[in-house]
Amino acid sequence: MTRGTVDAGRDFGADLVVYCSDHQAGKLAAVALGVPALEVGNRVSWSMRDPGVREAARTNPRFGVVPDDSPVVLRLREALGLGEREPDLLGRIDPRAPSLGGLEHEEADPYDGVPWLPMRYVPYNGGAVLPDWALRKAARPRICLTLGTVAPLLPGGTEALRLLIDALAALDAEVVLADDETDLSALGPLPANLIPAGFVPLSGILRDCALVVHHGGSGTTAAALHYGVPQLLVPSGADNELCARRVTDRGVGLAVPPATADAARIAEAAARLLTEESFRHAAGQVRHEMAGQPSPAELIDRITAGAAA
Structure with a gap:
Protein backbone atom coordinates (compact mmCIF):
# COMPACT_ATOMS: atom_id res chain seq x y z
CA MET A 1 0.00 0.00 0.00
CA THR A 2 2.85 2.41 0.81
CA ARG A 3 4.50 2.03 -2.60
CA GLY A 4 1.14 2.44 -4.33
CA THR A 5 0.43 5.59 -2.35
CA VAL A 6 3.81 7.04 -3.30
CA ASP A 7 3.26 6.18 -6.98
CA ALA A 8 -0.22 7.71 -6.97
CA GLY A 9 1.09 10.88 -5.34
CA ARG A 10 3.81 11.22 -7.96
CA ASP A 11 1.40 10.56 -10.82
CA PHE A 12 -0.92 13.44 -10.00
CA GLY A 13 1.59 15.74 -8.33
CA ALA A 14 0.28 15.73 -4.77
CA ASP A 15 0.91 18.92 -2.79
CA LEU A 16 -0.36 17.52 0.52
CA VAL A 17 -0.84 14.06 2.03
CA VAL A 18 -3.70 13.51 4.48
CA TYR A 19 -3.42 10.30 6.46
CA CYS A 20 -4.96 8.59 9.49
CA SER A 21 -3.01 8.54 12.72
CA ASP A 22 -2.97 4.73 12.83
CA HIS A 23 -1.77 4.27 9.23
CA GLN A 24 1.88 4.32 8.19
CA ALA A 25 1.43 4.37 4.40
CA GLY A 26 0.41 8.02 4.15
CA LYS A 27 3.02 9.15 6.63
CA LEU A 28 5.84 7.47 4.73
CA ALA A 29 4.44 8.63 1.39
CA ALA A 30 4.57 12.27 2.53
CA VAL A 31 8.26 11.85 3.37
CA ALA A 32 8.99 10.12 0.06
CA LEU A 33 7.14 12.79 -1.94
CA GLY A 34 8.67 15.66 0.01
CA VAL A 35 5.31 17.36 0.61
CA PRO A 36 3.58 18.52 3.81
CA ALA A 37 1.17 16.23 5.62
CA LEU A 38 -1.94 16.40 7.77
CA GLU A 39 -2.61 13.67 10.32
CA VAL A 40 -6.26 12.86 11.06
CA GLY A 41 -7.49 10.96 14.09
CA ASN A 42 -10.13 8.46 13.00
CA ARG A 43 -11.20 7.01 16.34
CA VAL A 44 -13.90 7.87 18.84
CA SER A 45 -12.24 5.87 21.58
CA TRP A 46 -8.74 7.34 21.62
CA SER A 47 -6.37 9.92 20.20
CA MET A 48 -2.62 10.31 20.29
CA ARG A 49 -3.42 13.38 22.43
CA ASP A 50 -4.71 11.22 25.26
CA PRO A 51 -2.39 10.62 28.23
CA GLY A 52 -0.39 7.44 27.82
CA VAL A 53 -1.75 6.53 24.39
CA ARG A 54 1.44 7.20 22.42
CA GLU A 55 3.28 4.55 24.42
CA ALA A 56 0.32 2.17 24.76
CA ALA A 57 -0.37 2.26 21.01
CA ARG A 58 3.13 0.95 20.35
CA THR A 59 2.59 -2.21 22.41
CA ASN A 60 -1.15 -2.89 22.62
CA PRO A 61 -2.64 -4.52 19.48
CA ARG A 62 -6.07 -3.19 20.47
CA PHE A 63 -5.07 0.21 19.09
CA GLY A 64 -4.26 -1.20 15.65
CA VAL A 65 -1.18 1.01 15.28
CA VAL A 66 1.97 -0.17 13.49
CA PRO A 67 4.87 1.30 15.53
CA ASP A 68 7.49 3.48 13.82
CA ASP A 69 10.23 1.05 14.84
CA SER A 70 8.46 -2.11 13.64
CA PRO A 71 10.44 -4.26 11.18
CA VAL A 72 7.99 -3.67 8.33
CA VAL A 73 8.22 0.12 8.69
CA LEU A 74 12.02 0.04 8.93
CA ARG A 75 12.20 -2.10 5.77
CA LEU A 76 9.93 0.31 3.91
CA ARG A 77 12.02 3.27 5.01
CA GLU A 78 15.15 1.57 3.73
CA ALA A 79 13.56 0.53 0.44
CA LEU A 80 12.27 4.06 -0.20
CA GLY A 81 15.50 5.71 0.91
CA LEU A 82 13.80 7.75 3.62
CA GLY A 83 16.40 7.40 6.36
CA GLU A 84 15.02 8.81 9.61
CA ARG A 85 13.20 11.75 8.02
CA GLU A 86 9.74 12.58 9.33
CA PRO A 87 6.91 14.32 7.45
CA ASP A 88 6.46 18.09 7.63
CA LEU A 89 3.24 18.02 9.64
CA LEU A 90 0.97 21.05 9.25
CA GLY A 91 -1.33 19.78 11.98
CA ARG A 92 -3.08 16.87 13.64
CA ILE A 93 -6.86 16.66 13.71
CA ASP A 94 -8.97 15.35 16.59
CA PRO A 95 -12.54 14.82 15.32
CA ARG A 96 -14.08 14.00 18.70
CA ALA A 97 -16.59 16.12 20.59
CA PRO A 98 -15.00 18.03 23.50
CA SER A 99 -16.95 16.08 26.11
CA LEU A 100 -15.66 12.84 24.59
CA GLY A 101 -12.01 13.84 24.82
CA GLY A 102 -11.87 16.21 21.85
CA LEU A 103 -10.73 19.82 21.58
CA GLU A 104 -12.54 23.08 22.21
CA HIS A 105 -9.77 25.07 20.51
CA GLU A 106 -6.40 24.61 18.85
CA GLU A 107 -3.51 23.53 21.07
CA ALA A 108 0.12 22.59 20.54
CA ASP A 109 1.24 19.00 21.00
CA PRO A 110 3.61 19.00 24.00
CA TYR A 111 5.54 16.18 22.34
CA ASP A 112 6.64 18.04 19.20
CA GLY A 113 4.76 21.36 19.04
CA VAL A 114 2.59 20.37 16.04
CA PRO A 115 -0.84 22.04 16.37
CA TRP A 116 -3.82 19.89 17.26
CA LEU A 117 -6.97 21.09 15.50
CA PRO A 118 -10.62 20.40 16.37
CA MET A 119 -12.87 19.22 13.53
CA ARG A 120 -16.47 18.11 13.24
CA TYR A 121 -16.92 14.44 12.41
CA VAL A 122 -19.13 14.07 9.32
CA PRO A 123 -20.26 10.51 8.53
CA TYR A 124 -20.15 9.25 4.98
CA ASN A 125 -21.19 5.73 4.05
CA GLY A 126 -21.50 6.01 0.30
CA GLY A 127 -24.54 6.86 -1.76
CA ALA A 128 -27.67 4.81 -2.29
CA VAL A 129 -31.29 5.13 -3.35
CA LEU A 130 -33.18 4.92 -0.07
CA PRO A 131 -36.09 2.45 0.10
Whole structure:
Protein backbone atom coordinates (compact mmCIF):
# COMPACT_ATOMS: atom_id res chain seq x y z
CA MET A 1 0.00 0.00 0.00
CA THR A 2 2.85 2.41 0.81
CA ARG A 3 4.50 2.03 -2.60
CA GLY A 4 1.14 2.44 -4.33
CA THR A 5 0.43 5.59 -2.35
CA VAL A 6 3.81 7.04 -3.30
CA ASP A 7 3.26 6.18 -6.98
CA ALA A 8 -0.22 7.71 -6.97
CA GLY A 9 1.09 10.88 -5.34
CA ARG A 10 3.81 11.22 -7.96
CA ASP A 11 1.40 10.56 -10.82
CA PHE A 12 -0.92 13.44 -10.00
CA GLY A 13 1.59 15.74 -8.33
CA ALA A 14 0.28 15.73 -4.77
CA ASP A 15 0.91 18.92 -2.79
CA LEU A 16 -0.36 17.52 0.52
CA VAL A 17 -0.84 14.06 2.03
CA VAL A 18 -3.70 13.51 4.48
CA TYR A 19 -3.42 10.30 6.46
CA CYS A 20 -4.96 8.59 9.49
CA SER A 21 -3.01 8.54 12.72
CA ASP A 22 -2.97 4.73 12.83
CA HIS A 23 -1.77 4.27 9.23
CA GLN A 24 1.88 4.32 8.19
CA ALA A 25 1.43 4.37 4.40
CA GLY A 26 0.41 8.02 4.15
CA LYS A 27 3.02 9.15 6.63
CA LEU A 28 5.84 7.47 4.73
CA ALA A 29 4.44 8.63 1.39
CA ALA A 30 4.57 12.27 2.53
CA VAL A 31 8.26 11.85 3.37
CA ALA A 32 8.99 10.12 0.06
CA LEU A 33 7.14 12.79 -1.94
CA GLY A 34 8.67 15.66 0.01
CA VAL A 35 5.31 17.36 0.61
CA PRO A 36 3.58 18.52 3.81
CA ALA A 37 1.17 16.23 5.62
CA LEU A 38 -1.94 16.40 7.77
CA GLU A 39 -2.61 13.67 10.32
CA VAL A 40 -6.26 12.86 11.06
CA GLY A 41 -7.49 10.96 14.09
CA ASN A 42 -10.13 8.46 13.00
CA ARG A 43 -11.20 7.01 16.34
CA VAL A 44 -13.90 7.87 18.84
CA SER A 45 -12.24 5.87 21.58
CA TRP A 46 -8.74 7.34 21.62
CA SER A 47 -6.37 9.92 20.20
CA MET A 48 -2.62 10.31 20.29
CA ARG A 49 -3.42 13.38 22.43
CA ASP A 50 -4.71 11.22 25.26
CA PRO A 51 -2.39 10.62 28.23
CA GLY A 52 -0.39 7.44 27.82
CA VAL A 53 -1.75 6.53 24.39
CA ARG A 54 1.44 7.20 22.42
CA GLU A 55 3.28 4.55 24.42
CA ALA A 56 0.32 2.17 24.76
CA ALA A 57 -0.37 2.26 21.01
CA ARG A 58 3.13 0.95 20.35
CA THR A 59 2.59 -2.21 22.41
CA ASN A 60 -1.15 -2.89 22.62
CA PRO A 61 -2.64 -4.52 19.48
CA ARG A 62 -6.07 -3.19 20.47
CA PHE A 63 -5.07 0.21 19.09
CA GLY A 64 -4.26 -1.20 15.65
CA VAL A 65 -1.18 1.01 15.28
CA VAL A 66 1.97 -0.17 13.49
CA PRO A 67 4.87 1.30 15.53
CA ASP A 68 7.49 3.48 13.82
CA ASP A 69 10.23 1.05 14.84
CA SER A 70 8.46 -2.11 13.64
CA PRO A 71 10.44 -4.26 11.18
CA VAL A 72 7.99 -3.67 8.33
CA VAL A 73 8.22 0.12 8.69
CA LEU A 74 12.02 0.04 8.93
CA ARG A 75 12.20 -2.10 5.77
CA LEU A 76 9.93 0.31 3.91
CA ARG A 77 12.02 3.27 5.01
CA GLU A 78 15.15 1.57 3.73
CA ALA A 79 13.56 0.53 0.44
CA LEU A 80 12.27 4.06 -0.20
CA GLY A 81 15.50 5.71 0.91
CA LEU A 82 13.80 7.75 3.62
CA GLY A 83 16.40 7.40 6.36
CA GLU A 84 15.02 8.81 9.61
CA ARG A 85 13.20 11.75 8.02
CA GLU A 86 9.74 12.58 9.33
CA PRO A 87 6.91 14.32 7.45
CA ASP A 88 6.46 18.09 7.63
CA LEU A 89 3.24 18.02 9.64
CA LEU A 90 0.97 21.05 9.25
CA GLY A 91 -1.33 19.78 11.98
CA ARG A 92 -3.08 16.87 13.64
CA ILE A 93 -6.86 16.66 13.71
CA ASP A 94 -8.97 15.35 16.59
CA PRO A 95 -12.54 14.82 15.32
CA ARG A 96 -14.08 14.00 18.70
CA ALA A 97 -16.59 16.12 20.59
CA PRO A 98 -15.00 18.03 23.50
CA SER A 99 -16.95 16.08 26.11
CA LEU A 100 -15.66 12.84 24.59
CA GLY A 101 -12.01 13.84 24.82
CA GLY A 102 -11.87 16.21 21.85
CA LEU A 103 -10.73 19.82 21.58
CA GLU A 104 -12.54 23.08 22.21
CA HIS A 105 -9.77 25.07 20.51
CA GLU A 106 -6.40 24.61 18.85
CA GLU A 107 -3.51 23.53 21.07
CA ALA A 108 0.12 22.59 20.54
CA ASP A 109 1.24 19.00 21.00
CA PRO A 110 3.61 19.00 24.00
CA TYR A 111 5.54 16.18 22.34
CA ASP A 112 6.64 18.04 19.20
CA GLY A 113 4.76 21.36 19.04
CA VAL A 114 2.59 20.37 16.04
CA PRO A 115 -0.84 22.04 16.37
CA TRP A 116 -3.82 19.89 17.26
CA LEU A 117 -6.97 21.09 15.50
CA PRO A 118 -10.62 20.40 16.37
CA MET A 119 -12.87 19.22 13.53
CA ARG A 120 -16.47 18.11 13.24
CA TYR A 121 -16.92 14.44 12.41
CA VAL A 122 -19.13 14.07 9.32
CA PRO A 123 -20.26 10.51 8.53
CA TYR A 124 -20.15 9.25 4.98
CA ASN A 125 -21.19 5.73 4.05
CA GLY A 126 -21.50 6.01 0.30
CA GLY A 127 -24.54 6.86 -1.76
CA ALA A 128 -27.67 4.81 -2.29
CA VAL A 129 -31.29 5.13 -3.35
CA LEU A 130 -33.18 4.92 -0.07
CA PRO A 131 -36.09 2.45 0.10
CA ASP A 132 -39.64 3.75 0.57
CA TRP A 133 -39.80 2.83 4.27
CA ALA A 134 -36.76 5.02 4.97
CA LEU A 135 -38.55 8.06 3.52
CA ARG A 136 -41.58 7.66 5.80
CA LYS A 137 -41.79 8.40 9.51
CA ALA A 138 -42.06 5.13 11.39
CA ALA A 139 -45.27 4.44 13.31
CA ARG A 140 -43.17 2.94 16.12
CA PRO A 141 -39.68 3.76 17.40
CA ARG A 142 -37.15 2.79 14.74
CA ILE A 143 -34.05 0.87 15.80
CA CYS A 144 -31.03 0.50 13.54
CA LEU A 145 -29.25 -2.83 14.06
CA THR A 146 -25.81 -3.20 12.50
CA LEU A 147 -22.60 -5.10 13.14
CA GLY A 148 -20.64 -3.13 10.55
CA THR A 149 -18.84 -4.71 7.61
CA VAL A 150 -16.30 -6.91 9.40
CA ALA A 151 -17.96 -8.40 12.49
CA PRO A 152 -20.64 -10.36 10.55
CA LEU A 153 -17.88 -12.22 8.70
CA LEU A 154 -15.95 -13.24 11.81
CA PRO A 155 -16.50 -16.57 13.61
CA GLY A 156 -19.63 -16.27 15.72
CA GLY A 157 -20.92 -13.29 13.75
CA THR A 158 -24.14 -14.98 12.64
CA GLU A 159 -24.87 -16.21 16.17
CA ALA A 160 -24.23 -12.74 17.64
CA LEU A 161 -26.61 -11.18 15.13
CA ARG A 162 -29.30 -13.79 15.82
CA LEU A 163 -29.08 -13.03 19.55
CA LEU A 164 -29.60 -9.32 18.94
CA ILE A 165 -32.52 -9.97 16.58
CA ASP A 166 -34.21 -12.20 19.16
CA ALA A 167 -33.70 -9.63 21.91
CA LEU A 168 -35.16 -6.76 19.88
CA ALA A 169 -38.10 -8.88 18.70
CA ALA A 170 -39.64 -8.45 22.15
CA LEU A 171 -39.87 -4.66 21.77
CA ASP A 172 -42.68 -2.59 20.29
CA ALA A 173 -40.33 -1.14 17.71
CA GLU A 174 -39.38 -1.30 14.04
CA VAL A 175 -35.94 -2.90 13.70
CA VAL A 176 -33.90 -2.12 10.58
CA LEU A 177 -31.13 -4.65 9.95
CA ALA A 178 -28.46 -2.72 8.03
CA ASP A 179 -26.30 -5.62 6.87
CA ASP A 180 -25.41 -6.91 3.43
CA GLU A 181 -22.66 -9.26 4.64
CA THR A 182 -24.74 -11.92 6.41
CA ASP A 183 -26.49 -14.78 4.63
CA LEU A 184 -30.03 -14.19 5.90
CA SER A 185 -30.97 -17.82 5.31
CA ALA A 186 -28.46 -18.76 8.02
CA LEU A 187 -30.39 -16.70 10.56
CA GLY A 188 -33.54 -18.79 10.41
CA PRO A 189 -37.04 -17.29 10.70
CA LEU A 190 -37.03 -13.53 11.19
CA PRO A 191 -39.45 -11.69 13.50
CA ALA A 192 -42.27 -9.58 12.12
CA ASN A 193 -40.79 -6.31 13.41
CA LEU A 194 -37.52 -6.75 11.46
CA ILE A 195 -36.77 -5.06 8.12
CA PRO A 196 -33.79 -6.79 6.44
CA ALA A 197 -32.52 -3.71 4.61
CA GLY A 198 -29.25 -5.02 3.15
CA PHE A 199 -26.85 -2.16 2.51
CA VAL A 200 -28.28 1.18 3.51
CA PRO A 201 -26.05 4.16 4.38
CA LEU A 202 -26.26 5.03 8.06
CA SER A 203 -26.20 8.69 7.07
CA GLY A 204 -29.49 8.08 5.27
CA ILE A 205 -31.44 6.53 8.13
CA LEU A 206 -29.97 7.47 11.52
CA ARG A 207 -31.64 10.87 11.72
CA ASP A 208 -35.01 9.07 12.05
CA CYS A 209 -33.85 6.37 14.48
CA ALA A 210 -34.59 6.28 18.19
CA LEU A 211 -31.75 3.85 18.92
CA VAL A 212 -28.71 2.24 17.31
CA VAL A 213 -27.71 -1.27 18.40
CA HIS A 214 -24.24 -2.23 17.27
CA HIS A 215 -20.86 -3.84 17.87
CA GLY A 216 -18.94 -0.79 19.05
CA GLY A 217 -17.11 0.10 15.84
CA SER A 218 -15.70 3.63 15.67
CA GLY A 219 -17.57 4.51 12.47
CA THR A 220 -20.98 3.46 13.76
CA THR A 221 -20.35 5.04 17.16
CA ALA A 222 -19.32 8.37 15.63
CA ALA A 223 -22.22 8.40 13.15
CA ALA A 224 -24.71 7.87 15.98
CA LEU A 225 -23.09 10.69 17.96
CA HIS A 226 -23.32 12.98 14.91
CA TYR A 227 -27.08 12.40 14.67
CA GLY A 228 -27.71 12.48 18.43
CA VAL A 229 -29.02 8.91 18.62
CA PRO A 230 -28.67 6.84 21.83
CA GLN A 231 -26.62 3.66 21.47
CA LEU A 232 -26.61 0.10 22.76
CA LEU A 233 -23.26 -1.62 22.29
CA VAL A 234 -22.29 -5.27 22.59
CA PRO A 235 -18.57 -4.67 21.98
CA SER A 236 -15.99 -7.20 20.87
CA GLY A 237 -12.61 -6.92 19.17
CA ALA A 238 -10.42 -4.02 18.06
CA ASP A 239 -11.02 -0.90 20.18
CA ASN A 240 -14.76 -1.55 20.47
CA GLU A 241 -14.67 -1.89 24.25
CA LEU A 242 -12.98 1.50 24.44
CA CYS A 243 -15.77 2.97 22.31
CA ALA A 244 -18.32 1.43 24.66
CA ARG A 245 -16.59 3.04 27.63
CA ARG A 246 -16.69 6.48 25.97
CA VAL A 247 -20.40 6.07 25.20
CA THR A 248 -21.40 4.89 28.65
CA ASP A 249 -19.22 7.39 30.51
CA ARG A 250 -20.84 10.25 28.56
CA GLY A 251 -24.33 8.92 29.24
CA VAL A 252 -25.33 8.60 25.58
CA GLY A 253 -25.80 4.83 25.71
CA LEU A 254 -25.42 1.50 27.45
CA ALA A 255 -23.17 -1.50 26.89
CA VAL A 256 -23.74 -5.20 27.50
CA PRO A 257 -20.48 -7.19 27.73
CA PRO A 258 -20.49 -10.16 25.33
CA ALA A 259 -19.67 -12.54 28.18
CA THR A 260 -22.94 -11.72 29.94
CA ALA A 261 -25.06 -10.86 26.90
CA ASP A 262 -28.35 -12.70 26.60
CA ALA A 263 -31.66 -11.75 25.02
CA ALA A 264 -33.19 -10.59 28.30
CA ARG A 265 -30.31 -8.26 29.23
CA ILE A 266 -30.14 -6.79 25.74
CA ALA A 267 -33.91 -6.24 25.59
CA GLU A 268 -33.89 -4.60 29.02
CA ALA A 269 -31.09 -2.22 28.04
CA ALA A 270 -32.79 -1.36 24.74
CA ALA A 271 -36.07 -0.65 26.52
CA ARG A 272 -34.31 1.73 28.90
CA LEU A 273 -32.69 3.59 26.02
CA LEU A 274 -36.03 3.99 24.28
CA THR A 275 -37.88 5.26 27.35
CA GLU A 276 -35.41 7.12 29.59
CA GLU A 277 -35.07 10.68 28.35
CA SER A 278 -31.62 11.21 29.88
CA PHE A 279 -29.92 9.21 27.13
CA ARG A 280 -31.53 11.16 24.30
CA HIS A 281 -30.82 14.43 26.11
CA ALA A 282 -27.12 13.57 26.50
CA ALA A 283 -26.91 12.42 22.87
CA GLY A 284 -28.47 15.71 21.80
CA GLN A 285 -25.88 17.63 23.79
CA VAL A 286 -23.06 15.81 22.01
CA ARG A 287 -24.70 16.40 18.63
CA HIS A 288 -24.87 20.13 19.45
CA GLU A 289 -21.18 20.13 20.46
CA MET A 290 -20.18 18.47 17.20
CA ALA A 291 -22.28 20.85 15.11
CA GLY A 292 -20.34 23.76 16.61
CA GLN A 293 -16.95 22.40 15.57
CA PRO A 294 -15.22 23.51 12.34
CA SER A 295 -16.35 21.51 9.31
CA PRO A 296 -13.83 19.51 7.26
CA ALA A 297 -14.28 22.02 4.42
CA GLU A 298 -13.47 24.96 6.69
CA LEU A 299 -10.42 23.23 8.08
CA ILE A 300 -9.02 22.12 4.73
CA ASP A 301 -9.41 25.66 3.34
CA ARG A 302 -7.27 26.90 6.20
CA ILE A 303 -4.71 24.10 5.84
CA THR A 304 -4.31 24.45 2.08
CA ALA A 305 -4.02 28.24 2.35
CA GLY A 306 -1.21 27.74 4.84
CA ALA A 307 0.48 25.14 2.65
CA ALA A 308 0.39 27.46 -0.37
CA ALA A 309 1.77 30.44 1.56
